Structures are given as structure tokens and as C-alpha cells.
Amino acid sequence: MSIQINHLTYIYNPDTAFEKKALDHVSLEIKKGEFIGLIGHTGSGKSTLIQHLNGIITPTKGEILLDGENIHKDKAKLREVRRRIGLAFQYPEYQLFEMTVYKDVAFGPTNMKLSPEEIHKNVVAALETVGIAKELYEKSPFDLSGGQKRRVAIAGVLAMNPEVLILDEPTAGLDPKGRDEILQAIKHLHEERGITVILVSHSMEDVAKLVDRIIVMHEGKAAMEGTPKEVFRHVKELEAMGLAAPQVSYVFAALKEKGFDVPLDVFTVEEAKSVLLDLVRQVKA
């Protein structure tokens, strides 16, 4: 399935003193199985955009087509849209409310009126995907650590078996270990189950490492689009939007300035490692 966004415009508090245009004629296409990174400065319209994708916000102008059909055409189908497009908000652990981890994860699939067997299957699968051990199923979600809570909350979205998973800053405020665990789980989901993933992130490193395509939002518009290599080449433009290229690329720019013969399109640490090792071997030889 694909998501087609046509001239999406959204205005907060229209016709009042607090009027604010959050999205301005955004047109995008998201294809099945893609891994998309959505980046942009605070207030660029990222969060407003993703809330449109599963119909939480209704557009002021424009439309969102899911497999060619406007998601707001039939109000009764909105719940099905929300099942197919799973949205995990920022700090999702703040929405936990049930007595046990298991029950909280089951909240979504229960609302979707799945059969009890299916609910059980989905809940267990989702919790396994995010790496929550069986011993924790009957614990109160409020007794878990911060990283565990976050993973349980994401499992709550996964348990609906979405075809598209949207994550708003899933690693914000986590320690490096918690961050890696979550990113690993997301990567796994994309590779093994072929889920379309849209990752909103402030970390250029994470984006460079994980995604196939980057969409850059700036002042309510989709300002740039392309593979990480294409987008991160435009360091000047990114910096003008309050963003940056991954830190590694700055190291390579400095090396180039010092007279070393290195490529300038190195954006992940792994890539940098192999390039630098080659360089060291060349220099030795």
C-alpha cells in the first residue's frame, strides 16, 4: 500500500489572533516498504504532518490518499486507517494506563475488535519484537525502567499489526543502550516484516544509518527529498534550516582541508571506519 499526500495545508486556530500555518501545500508519496526519515527543526511541521497520516487531524486543504482512497471519505473506515497506519507519539510511555503490561499492549487490538486468539498472538509478537521478557507481562507498566516503558508503549502500537509504522522521536531522552535497543527493533521490523517505517528524528546519525529516503521539512514545506547521500551533500542548506549533516561528515571535510584524499560523502561511522582503514593502509604502503 502507498500513501499519497496532495497539497496538504493545515492552519492552527484559523481566523483568530493565534492563526498559524503549520503545513503549506505539502505533496509527498510514501511507497510500500520504504524506510523514511523525516527531519526538520522544531516547529517545521513534522508532528502536524504525521498526525494527518492516520486521520487524527483533518486537513484544512488538500487530501491524503491511502491506496488511492481519501482517508476522510468514510468516517466509519477511520478506525481501520488507524490500525493500518500505526502512530507512536513522542514520549509514548506517558500514555500507559493499564494494570499490567500485557493488558496495556492489548488495548489497541481490543479496540480494533480482533478475536481473542488474534489479540493474544499480536500482543505476544509485539512484545517479543521490542524485546520485553515474558516475566514482565503481568507487571505494572509503571514499575518498569524508562527504556522498558517506551518499548512497551511502542509494542502497544505494533500489536495492531500496522502496515505503516510512524515513530515520532522514539529515542528522545533515552540512554545509549535504550536507544540502540529501540532502533534495532525498528530495523528488524522493517527488514523481517517489510513494514513501511516513517522515523521522525533529530539525530542525523540515526537517520544516515537507517533510512532509505529522507524528507526535510522547513517552515511547513517539504524542502528537500532524497537518499541520505543526496540530502546530506547539501550541508549549507541544511545548516540554514537549523539542521546539520552527520558529525562524521565534518571530520571528513576537515581531513580534506588538511590535504588528505578522502571522499566527502561519508555519513555513517561504519563507512568512515572502512574508508579510514583503507587510507591508513595506503599511507603505510
Next chain:
Amino acid sequence: MIRDITIGQFYPVESPIHRLDARVKLTLTFVYIVTLFLINSFVGYLFVIAVLGASIKASKVPLKFMLKGIKGIMVIIIFTAFINLFMTRGEQLLWQWGFLSLTVEGIVLALKMCMRLILLIVGSSLLTLTTTPIQLTDGIEYMLRPFKRFGMPAHEIAMMMTIALRFIPTLLDETDKIMKAQQARGADFDTGSLMQKAKSLIPILVPLFISAFRRAEELAMAMEARCYHGDENRTRMNRMQMHRRDYGAFVVGAIYLVVIIGLRYAGNTFSSLI
């Protein structure tokens, strides 16, 4: 929908009423509320409406905002009108059915009670719409000072009010976020029986309470980290100062009070005329 809630909303414009000292406005509002219960004639009500109208005009706040508060208590107004209309015993009976009776006295009383309620709400809206919450609580703290002698924690009460007002928009925002998050998980708040609707609030209320407690704890910690210890030896950033306009407002208030009392006595003396 949740954005329509406007408790303690301040309307930011420049006006003579906005510039008045909060203490003056509090005192005058208090006087105004007392006078609402002093007047007993329609002439008195007309006078109060004229004075309130002039004050609203001077405050430059659109009348629409003033009347917003009435919507919230419409049920109470209608209920009051109903009770007074049909339950008042009187001599000039117009209509009767069972225990319900309509009398001239009932109609007069119902009209007066409803006017009293509406004037009460609009008058106090004028105070909150023209005074920032901070000024308001500072004013309340000042006015409560005499009661400190009897052990009333004036500063603490004012501080609690400030914090409560400060957190209304924060918690509304939070509610909005939690509702959206649960909607994304297929929660439905609008359909189903009353019982189902009540149940559907649990996924909102539990996280909201937890977050309110968390915020309270964080705020307490932050205040302690900055050595907050309450009233003792605390100086203010904005000192309240009385200006000539404030004394002028008092004079206007005094004249208003005299007229109201005069009208009451006149009403008692010539009650047959009104």
C-alpha cells in the same frame, strides 16, 4: 473542542480598566457583588446594568467574551427561573396546574433572580478578563494579609492559586496529547452508551493524573533547589503601587454604592411606584 475552555482567561488589550491596580478591582468587584443583593427594584437593576455596561465599554473587551461565561451556567439560570416562576406563592394568580402555579410575584422574582445571576457572572468575568492571573493572586495575597494574624497562610494560598492557574493550559495540552495517542490506538470517546463513554475516559484520566503528580513533584523539586521557603523575607519583583487613577476608581465605586443604597431606601419608601 478542548481549546474552548477559558477558565480565568485574560484578554490582553490596553484599557483604563486593565491598568487599574488588582486590589482596587478586587475591592470594587466585591462591592459590586454585595450591591447585587442590596437592590430590590427594577430601577436599581437598570442602574447596575448601566454602570456595568460603561465599565465593559471602558475595558475594550468584546461583549462576546463577557457573555461566554453565561453559557456555562445556563442550566443553573434556567433551573432558577423555573423554580421561581412556578413555586412562588402569591396573591395575583394567573394559572395553576397541580402544585405548579404561575403568579405575578413569581414572574417578577424569576426575572430578578436571573438578572442577578447574569450580572454576577458578567461582573466577575470583567475582573478576570482585565487582570492577569499573577496580578490577581498578588492582589488576593495582599487583601488576605490582615488575616495572617489569625494564622491564615495568605502567601501560601496565593502561591497555590498561581500554580493552579499556571497549570491549566499545560494540563489541557497534555489531555489533548493523551487523547490523540489513545485515538491512534483505536480509542473512541464519542459513541456507545453512557457507561461505555465513562469507561473510555479511563485511558485518558489515568495518564493525566500520573503526569499531574509527576509535574507537581518536579515543580516542588525545582522550587526547593532554588531555596524557596515561602513568605518570610521574600521581596517582590513587581511592587503593587496605587496611582491617582486607582483612587479615582474608589471614588466612582463609593458614589455607585451611595446611589444603590439611596435607591434601596427610595424603593422602600415609594414601593408602590415601582
